Amino acid sequence: MPNPYRPAATLAALAALNLQTPAFADDVPTLEPVLIESDRHDLVGAADTASEGVVGADQLVHRPLLRPAEALEAVPGLIVTQHSGDGKANQYFLRGFNLDHGSDFSTHVMGMPVNMVSHGHGQGYMDLNFLIPELIGTLRYRKGVYAAEDGDFATTGSARIDYARSLPAPFADVSVGGNGYRRALAAGSHEREGLTWLAAVEFTRNDGPWVQPEQLQKENAVLRLSSGTASNGFSLTAMVYQARWYATEHVPERAIDSGEIDRYGALLPSDGGHTHRHSLSGEWAREQAGGELRASAYAIDYDLNLFSAPSGFIKGPQGDQHEQADRRRVFGGELVRTWRPADSASEWSAGLQLRHDRIGSVGLYDTVARARTHTVREDRIRQTGVGLFGELRTQWQPWLRSVLALRHDDMRAEVDPLAGTFNAGNGGRVRDRQTSPKLSLAFGPFGPSGRTEYYASWGRGFHSNDARGATARTNPQDGTPADAVPLLVRAEGSEIGLRTTPLPGWNTSLAVWQMDLASELVFVGDEGVTEPKGASRRHGVEWSNHLMPLPGLSIDADVAASHARFTAPDPGNGGRHVPNAIPLTASLALTLDRGGPWSGGLRLRYIGAYALEETGRERSEAFWMVNARAGYRIDRSLRLTVDVLNLFGSRAHDITYWGGACSRADGAGCNGGDGIDGRLVHPLEPRTVRVALRMGF
Template identity: 60%
Template structure:
C-alpha cells in the first residue's frame, strides 16, 4: 500500500508544483489579532493567565513521535500511549487522567474531535488524523471560564486550525527503523480570489515491538477558502483511515520473569481499524458594527478495536473483546458579537447530533466474534446557548460575565446481548453554567486575573439508561447525564523584560462525580466526588529573532472527597508534577531545529497511594538543514538519551498465559501493568519544494 501511495503522492506533488506558489491576489486581508502563547501580545487581550495560541513556527521545529503530541505545545499537557498507534492517545492535564479525552474538548477546523457515548470511552479524542505540517494555530484555554466551551471542557479546550495557503507546494519523505515510512505531499494555488489547498499523507510503522505493529495510515485533505479567519470562509474535506496490530500494556512480572521480552505482547491479535470522513464549513465577518461567526460539519466515523487488557483471566483463549462504534454526527454553531460603548456583547448557539447505528461490545478470539455482551443504537442531541458581556470599566479594570445553558436529549435502544435486553430508554437533562473573569492591569507589563466558572462532561447515554449490568445481569443504577465541574483560578502575567513573558496561576477544581464509562465492561462507574488544586508556571522567551524558549512547570494534587473502596482517597493516574523545556531555532538560515525535554513525576496507581509509578524523563531533538531553496533535510532523534522507562503504568488484575496454564491465575493477579517507552529512534526526512 505504501509504495502505491508514494507514486500517487509524487504525481500530486508534480501537479501542485505546476500550479506554482499560491498568490493572495484579490483576496481581502485584515490584520488579525492572535493571542500567542507566552508572548506579550497576551497582555490586554486574554481573559485568563492560562490561555494562548501556539503558532506554526513552534510546531515546525518540534520533534514529534506521534501526531497527537502536537497538543503538548499546551503548557502542562502530557500525551502518552498504552496500545497501538492507531488508537487515541492517553492525555494528562491538571491532575486529571483524561483517559482518551473525557475532560478536554478539541476541535480541528471547527469540527469536534471528542466522540460522545463512544464504544471505548466517553469523549474519545483520536488526533491521529491531524497533519502537523498544515496546522496554523493551536488556540487553547484551561479551566471552565470560557462560555464557548461546553461538553468535555472541565480542564480546558483546544482549537486547532489548518492553514489556508502554503508558501510553496512540497513533498516530504520520512524513513526510520522498524519500517517507518511516511510520505506527505501538499500545496495550494489561487483560483481567482479563492485559495485551494490539497494534501495527502500515507505511512507505515512496525514500531520496536516484538510483534510488528503493521500500522497503515492514509490521510487526505482538501480546503477551499476565501479571505481570513476573521473575514472570509473555508470549506474543508478530510478523509482518514488506518489499521494496526497493537502491543497492549502487560503485567510487568511477565517481562521480569522472562515470559515475554520488554517489547513483547501477550496477545497476538489485538489492534483494530478506524476511519473518519469529515466535511466542515466556517464563515466569519467582522466590521465596525460587530462580528459574526458560523460553522457547520458532518462526520462519518467508525472504529473496531480489539483488546485483551486483562490477558488470560478467563481461560487459555484469552480475554480479548471487540468494541465497535459506527456513527454519523453533524452540527454547527453561530456567534454574534456587537460593540458597546466600553465593551462588547456576544451571544452564541451550538448544536450537535450523534446517531450511532452500532455501539457494540463482543467477546472475541483472534478477532472472531463470539458472545455479544451488549449492542446498542444511540441517538443523542446536545444543544448549548450562551451570552457574554465584556466591559472595560477603566484602563486598569475589565470584566467578562457569562452564562451558558446546555441540554442533552438522548435515547438508547438495545439490539443485542443476553442481559442487555431490558436496558435502554429516553433520557434528558440540562445544566446552567455561570462564568466570571476579572482582569486588573496595574501597569502595561502586569496583569492579574481572577476566574471562576462551572462546566461539565456528559455521561455515556448507556450509563444513564441502563438498569442491568450487561456482562452478568446484576442490577445497575442509572447515572445522571451531567458530571458537574466547578473551578476557580488566580493568575498573574508579567513581562519583566522585552521578549520574556511569564505567567503563574493558582487553580482549584471540584467534580461532582468521577463518571467514567468503562468500555471494556460496557458499564459506567461513578467513582465519587473529587477535588483538585495546583499551581502552574509558564515562560515564553524570544531572546533573538527566530529563537523561542519555553519552560513550564505544573504541580497538582487530586483527591476523592471521601475514601473509596480500599480506604484510599488518591485519584489513580493523576500526575502531580510535570515540567518541560524547549528551544526552537529557525532564523531563516541553513540550519534550524528544536530540542524538547519533558519530566513526568511519579503518580499513584491505586487509591491508597502505596503503589506509585516511576518518574519519566525524556528528550527529543530535531535538526534540519536547508541545502538550497528547493531542498531540505531533517533528522529527528526521539528519546535522545535512550531512557529505559514506561510510557504509561497502571495497577490492576491480569494473568499471563503461563499463569493461566499453571492454575495460579484465579480471579486475576493484582500488579503493575506497563507499556514501555519506545527506545531511541532516528527518523530522517527530505523535503522538496516546487
C-alpha cells in the first residue's frame, strides 16, 4: 500500500520548481520566485536540517550590493568582505571560520564549481566577481557536512546558485555613482519552438575611493539555451568574464595614524591584477516512472595574474611585491539517479561526481612594478577528484523521517616542478581517500497548525589541501626541509535545531552546532609553503527569522554566535584562539514593495570584535554598517533606483589582520627583516551613492 507520507517534496524539488520564469512587477524587470515554499525559513516538511534554505530572487531584488558576491550574505550568518581590489576573490566568514577566499565553503554556479584546488593565491579560491545578481533565480544553501552531494570545501556549508531560465521582457540598466562608478547591463530572453534563449551583457568601471584609482574594468556575458524546467528539461550555458584592476592592499594601521599615508592610501602603486573565466556548462534532467535522472557537465578556462605586497618593504626599498599566477582548465560533471517506488516509504538516490584540473602553470614570483625579478616556484599540476555517494530518505511515521547517506571521495594529484631555485626537490604523486557517513533526522511537524519541526544531524566531510603542500620536501624560499601534509583534512560536525511558525507571518529557525576540524593547515600562496595550524573545535548557535507583518513588508533578522579554539595551545605563545574567527554577527534586512510606485530596502550588518592572534589579546573593533535602497517606478517600463552604501559613513575596517610589515617610515627591512607586528587594515569604503535607471522593452 502506498505510504501518503513519502518524502517527495524534498528541498531539491523545491529549488528545481523555483527555476521557472521570474515575474515583472508593473512590466518592470523584477525577478520574483514562483513558489512561496522557496522562502528560506518556510521549509517545514521539506528540509533535512534547521540550517538550510532556498533564497528566491524577490529576497535579492531590493538588496543593495557593493559587490556581486554580497548576494551570498542572503545566507544567514555569512559575511563577505574585501582586503584588496574588487577583481580579487572576496573574504568570507561563517560559523567561526575565517574562510579566507573560500577554503571551507563550497559554491557552485549553474552546476559548475567555483572553488579552485591548488590555487596560486589560496586553497579553495572562490572568485564570484563574475556573478550578475539580477539574473539569480535561486540560491540554495546548506550549512554543515550533512548533505551527500557536498564534497570538497563544504565544511561550513555550500551554496548552489542558478540563473533564471527566461525573462518576461528584455531590459537595459545603466548605473552611475561616486568615484567613477559606471555599470551597464542589458538582458533578455526569447522563446521559439520550445527553446528559450537568454542573453546578458555587463560592463563595469570603477575607481573606488582609493588614492590610487582602482581602474577596474570588467566585462561579463552570459548566453543560455534551455527547454523545460530544472527537474524535467535541459540547459546549455556559456559564460565569458574578464577583469583588470589596480588594488590598494591592507596596510599597517600605524602608517595611517601617523599620517604617512591617507586612510585610503597604498604602500605600493602597482598592486592589482587581471583575470578571466570562460566556461561552458550543460544540465539535463528527466522525470521517469518512479524516479528521476540528472546529468551535468562543464568545462572552464581560467587565468589569474595577481600582484600584491601585503608586508610592504620587509625585503627591501623596492617593496615586497610578488606575483601569483594560475592558468588552468577544469573539466567535470555529475550523474545522479533517484528512485521513488510507488509502494515504498523510501526514496533512494545514487550519484557520481568527477572533476579534473589541468593546471598548466601555477607560480609565485618576486616582482618590482609587475616585472618578474625572481621565480620562487613554478609547477604544473594534474589533479583529479572522484566522488561517489548514496542517499536513503525514509518516512518512518507521519512525524518521523530520516536521511542516511554515505559518500566516498578519492583524490589524486601529480605535481611537476618547472622552476625555482629550491623547488626542484618538490613534486611527485599523491593520493588520498575518505569515506564520509551522514545522518539527519526530522521530527514533526507538530503543533495545532502542524508548523513546528525538530532536527538532529551528524556527519563527516573534508576540505583538500594544496597538492604542492602534500608533495613538499623543501621550503621553496630557502631550501630548508619541509614536511608534507595530508591531501584531505577531515571535518566532523553535529547539529540540532528547530523550524517553526509561532505566529502568522513569522517563520523562525534555531540551530545549535559543533564542528571538529582535524587540521587548520593552509597553503600560503604569498610564501609558496604550507603553514601548520593544528586541529580545532568550534561550536555555536544561529537564530534566523523571517516576518511579514504587513502586506508588502518583509523583515529578515539573523543572529549567529560561535566559539572557535585550537585543541592544543600554540607552541609559540600558548594561545588557543583561532585568528579572525568572528564570534558574533547579526543582520537585519527590511524590504517594502506594495506594488505602487515606491519600493525600497534597508540592510544592517553587525560584526563583533574577533581575536587577531592566538592569545586573544589583540582584537579587532566591532562595527555595524547600513546599506539602503529606494526605488521609484516612473511608468510601466521605467524605474529609477538609488543605493546609498555605508549610509551612516562608518569609518570601521572591512578586514583587520595582525602581522609583520614595514612602511617607508619604518624603513626597509625593519626590525631585522621580521617587520613590525601590528594591525593590518583595509578600511570600509565611505558613504557612496549609486543611481540606476532601468528600462523594460
